[in-house]
Amino acid sequence: MTKEAKIALYTKMARIRHFEQRCIRIYQQGKIGGFLHLYVGQEAVAAGTISLLGKNDHLITGYRDHGHGLMVGMGMNECMAELTGKVTGCSQGKGGSMHYFAPDKNYWGGHGIVGGQAPLGTGLAYAVKYQGLKGSCLTFMGDGAVNQGAVHEAYNLASLWDLPVIFVVENNGYSMGTSQERSTAHPGCLAKRAEGYNMAWDVINGHDVYEVRAKTALALKRAHEESKPTVLEIFTYRYFGHSMADPDKTYRDKEEIKTYRDKKDPVLLFEQELLREKVLTPELSQTINDAAMAEADKAAIFADESPDPTLADITKHIYWEEDNRGPKTTSRGTIIFE
Amino acid sequence: MAVISYREALRAAMRDELNRDKNVVIMGEEVAQFNGAYKVTEGLLKEFGPKRIVDTPISEAGFIGLGIGASMLGIRPVMELMFWSFSYVAFDQIVNNAGNIRYMSGGLINCPIVIRGPANGGTNVGATHSHTPEAILASHPGIKVVCPATPYDAKGLLKAAIRDNDPVYVMENTILYNDKGEVPDEDYIVPIGVADVKRVGTDLTIVAHGRAVITSLKAAEILEKDHGVSVEVVDLRSIRPLDEETILKSVRKTHRALLVEENKPFCGVDAQVAYLIQSKAFDELDAPVHRVSSIDAPQIYCKRMEDLQMPSVERVVAEALKVLA
Numbered sequence: 050m051t052k053e054a055k056i057a058l059y060t061k062m063a064r065i066r067h068f069e070q071r072c073i074r075i076y077q078q079g080k081i082g083g084f085l086h087l088y089v090g091q092e093a094v095a096a097g098t099i100s101l102l103g104k105n106d107h108l109i110t111g112y113r114d115h116g117h118g119l120m121v122g123m124g125m126n127e128c129m130a131e132l133t134g135k136v137t138g139c140s141q142g143k144g145g146s147m148h149y150f151a152p153d154k155n156y157w158g159g160h161g162i163v164g165g166q167a168p169l170g171t172g173l174a175y176a177v178k179y180q181g182l183k184g185s186c187l188t189f190m191g192d193g194a195v196n197q198g199a200v201h202e203a204y205n206l207a208s209l210w211d212l213p214v215i216f217v218v219e220n221n222g223y224s225m226g227t228s229q230e231r232s233t234a235h236p237g238c239l240a241k242r243a244e245g246y247n248m249a250w251d252v253i254n255g256h257d258v259y260e261v262r263a264k265t266a267l268a269l270k271r272a273h274e275e276s277k278p279t280v281l282e283i284f285t286y287r288y289f290g291h292s293m294a295d296p297d298k299t300y301r302d303k304e305e306i307k308t309y310r311d312k313k314d315p316v317l318l319f320e321q322e323l324l325r326e327k328v329l330t331p332e333l334s335q336t337i338n339d340a341a342m343a344e345a346d347k348a349a350i351f352a353d354e355s356p357d358p359t360l361a362d363i364t365k366h367i368y369w370e371e372d373n374r375g376p377k378t379t380s381r382g383t384i385i386f387e
Numbered sequence: 388m389a390v391i392s393y394r395e396a397l398r399a400a401m402r403d404e405l406n407r408d409k410n411v412v413i414m415g416e417e418v419a420q421f422n423g424a425y426k427v428t429e430g431l432l433k434e435f436g437p438k439r440i441v442d443t444p445i446s447e448a449g450f451i452g453l454g455i456g457a458s459m460l461g462i463r464p465v466m467e468l469m470f471w472s473f474s475y476v477a478f479d480q481i482v483n484n485a486g487n488i489r490y491m492s493g494g495l496i497n498c499p500i501v502i503r504g505p506a507n508g509g510t511n512v513g514a515t516h517s518h519t520p521e522a523i524l525a526s527h528p529g530i531k532v533v534c535p536a537t538p539y540d541a542k543g544l545l546k547a548a549i550r551d552n553d554p555v556y557v558m559e560n561t562i563l564y565n566d567k568g569e570v571p572d573e574d575y576i577v578p579i580g581v582a583d584v585k586r587v588g589t590d591l592t593i594v595a596h597g598r599a600v601i602t603s604l605k606a607a608e609i610l611e612k613d614h615g616v617s618v619e620v621v622d623l624r625s626i627r628p629l630d631e632e633t634i635l636k637s638v639r640k641t642h643r644a645l646l647v648e649e650n651k652p653f654c655g656v657d658a659q660v661a662y663l664i665q666s667k668a669f670d671e672l673d674a675p676v677h678r679v680s681s682i683d684a685p686q687i688y689c690k691r692m693e694d695l696q697m698p699s700v701e702r703v704v705a706e707a708l709k710v711l712a
Contacts, residue, residue: 107460109456138493139493140491140492140493140495141493141494142493143490143491143492143493144491144492144493148491148492150491150492150493150495150496151495152459152492152495152496153495157456157459157496158491158492158496159491160484161483162479162483165452165479165480165483165484166484167452168449168450168451168452168453168455168456168480169452169453169455169456169459169480169484170456171449171452171456172452172453172454172455172456172457172458172459172460172462173456173457173459173460174456175453175456175457175462176456176457176459176460176461176462177460179412179438179457179462180460180461186456198448199448199449199452199479199480202446202448202449202450202452203449203452203453205444205446205449206443206446206449206453209444365494366489366490366492366493366494367489367490367528367529368489368529368531368553369489369494369497369499369552369553370551370552370553372494373552379547379548379550379551379576379578379579380531380551380553380578380579380628381578381579381580381581381628381630382579382580382581382582382625382629382630382631382632383580383628383629383630383631384531384580384627384628384629385528386629386659
C-alpha cells in the first residue's frame with residue numbers, strides 16, 4: 050500500500066467511528082426511530098475488505114450496515130438523513146438504519162432479517178459469473194447468521210456451482226444478547242463449517258486491518274481466478290449493545306468491553322501503526338479526526354433540516370411498472386388499494 | 388392458430404422469452420435433466436443448454452434467494468417451484484427480499500423475477516402439497532400474482548411476467564396442464580391486471596380465477612340449460628393488479644354476483660372482491676354477494692372427500708340459484 054492509500058484507509062475508518070458516535074447523540078435526542086445497530090469496534094472489517102474491491106466486485110450485508118455504506122463512498126449526509134427518516138436519505142426515508150443501499154457503488158444493502166441476504170449475495174455472484182465478468186460478491190453476516198438455514202443453503206449453492214462469493218462472518222461474539230457459546234454448537238470455529246460444503250475458509254484477526262486485507266485478498270484471488278467461494282471468519286468486537294434498544298447489562302461485563310477498547314481497538318491500533326511507520330503524524334491524525342467529526346456534525350444538521358417524505362411518497366417505489374406507467378409497461382388495473 | 392395444452396403453452400412462453408432475451412434463465416428442481424416434474428420445461432435443456440436451464444438442489448430458500456439476487460443485477464430468472472406449497476420454506480426470500488427491495492431502496496433496485504409452478508388442491512396429495520397462496524402473497528404490496536385458467540392466458544401472462552420489471556408470481560394448476568386450447572404462434576402478451584369476460588350473460592356475474600373459472604363455465608352452461616339463467620363469467624386472470632373496472636362493469640349489468648375460488652374462505656381473494664363490490668356498486672345490487680370456496684379445513688387426503696371440499700359444478704349451481712332467488 051502506498052502512503053496515500055494508508056492515510057485514506059485510516060481516514061475512512063475514522064469517518065465510520067465519528068459517524069457512528071454522532072448517531073448516538075442523535076438517537077438520544079429522539080430523532081432516530083426504530084433500531085440503530087452501531088459498527089463501533091468493527092471498523093477494520095469493512096475497511097480492510099471493502100478497500101480491496103474493484104469495479105466488478107459487489108457487496109451486501111445485514112442490518113449493521115453503516116460502516117459498509119461509508120466505505121463504498123456513500124455520503125454522511127444521505128446516511129444520516131436516512132436514519133432520521135428524511136426524504137434526502139439514501140432510501141428517501143423508506144429504509145432506515147438497517148436498509149442502506151447504493152447499487153451505483155455495487156452496494157446492495159442493508160438487510161434486516163438475519164442471514165436473509167446470504168442467498169442474495171450468492172445470486173449477485175451468480176449474475177457476475179453468468180455475465181462472464183471477473184468479479185465477486187462479498188456477502189457479510191454476523192456470527193448469529195451462521196445458524197440460519199438460508200446461510201447453509203447459500204453455502205451449498207455457492208460451492209456446488211463454483212460461484213465467486215466470499216462469505217464474511219463478522220464474529221463479534223454475540224448474536225444479539227446471546228453469546229456464541231450459548232447459541233452455536235462447536236463454537237470454536239464458525240468458518241470451519243465451510244468444510245462440510247467443500248469450501249475454502251480462513252480466520253482473521255479483525256482488529257488488524259492489514260491482516261484483514263491480506264487474507265481477504267487471497268479469497269478475492271480465488272473468486273476472480275478460480276471462481277470459487279470462501280468463508281472468512283473475522284474476529285471482531287462491538288462496544289455498544291446489539292442495537293441502541295439493548296441496555297447491554299445482562300450478557301457481558303463492562304470489564305470485557307473495556308479490555309477490547311483499551312487493547313484491541315482497530316482504529317487506535319491502526320493509528321499507532323501508522324505513527325510508527327511515520328505515515329501519520331499526531332498533527333495529521335488530529336486533522337483527519339477533526340474533519341471527520343465536523344463532517345458528521347454537518348450531516349446531523351443536514352438531516353435535521355431536511356424535509357420528511359410526503360403522504361404521497363408512501364405509495365411510490367412499490368412497483369417499477371406503477372412508477373413508470375406508459376405504453377411499454379405490461380401492467381394495467383388497480384395495484385395499490387384503498 | 389394451433390391447439391396446444393396449457394403445459395405446452397407455458398413451455399412456448401419460456402422458449403419465446405429465452406430466444407428473445409439472453410438474460411432469461413430457467414431454474415428449479417428437476418427442470419433440466421429430468422425435463423420437469425410436470426414436464427412443463429421438457430426439451431428446454433436440449434434446446435438451450437445447461438447455462439440457461441439450470442437444475443437446483445431441493446433448497447427453495449437458497450435458490451429462490453439466489454434468483455432474487457441475480458435479478459437485482461440484470462438476470463431475468465424464471466424460477467420453477469415444483470409446488471407453490473414449497474414456497475413456504477422460502478417465504479422470507481419471496482416476501483421480504485423480492486417484495487420489499489425496490490421500496491426500501493427508494494426505487495434504486497428492481498427485482499424482475501418470475502416464480503412459477505402449480506398452486507392447487509384436488510390432486511389427492513394431502514394438506515402440505517395443496518396450498519393456494521395467491522391471497523397470502525397478493526396481500527403484500529410489491530408483489531404481483533397471476534393465475535391463468537386457459538392455455539392462451541397461460542402463455543400470454545407468463546410472457547408478460549418475464550418482461551415485467553417487478554416480481555411476478557405465476558400460479559398454475561396441475562389439473563389444467565393437459566387442458567387444450569387455441570394459442571397463437573405469433574408473439575403476444577396478456578397484460579397483467581386485465582380480467583377477461585369468458586362468457587357473456589345478463590342475470591348473474593360469476594367472478595373466478597384459476598381452475599374455478601373452468602368450474603364456473605360448466606356451471607353457467609347448466610344454469611342456462613336447466614334454469615334459463617344467463618350467466619356472465621369474469622376471469623380475474625390477475626389477482627394483483629386487480630381489474631376492478633371489469634368486475635364492476637359486469638355487476639352493474641347483472642346486479643347479482645357470485646364469487647368462486649378454490650382457496651379457503653377466510654381472507655381469500657374473494658373477500659377483497661366482495662368488499663370492492665359492496666363499496667363501489669352497493670346500489671346496483673339486487674341481492675347479497677355470495678361466495679363458493681373450499682371447505683375451511685386443511686386439504687383432506689381422501690380423494691372422494693377432497694372433491695367435495697373444493698368448489699364443484701354442483702355447488703356453484705346451487706349457490707348461484709340462491710343469489711338469484
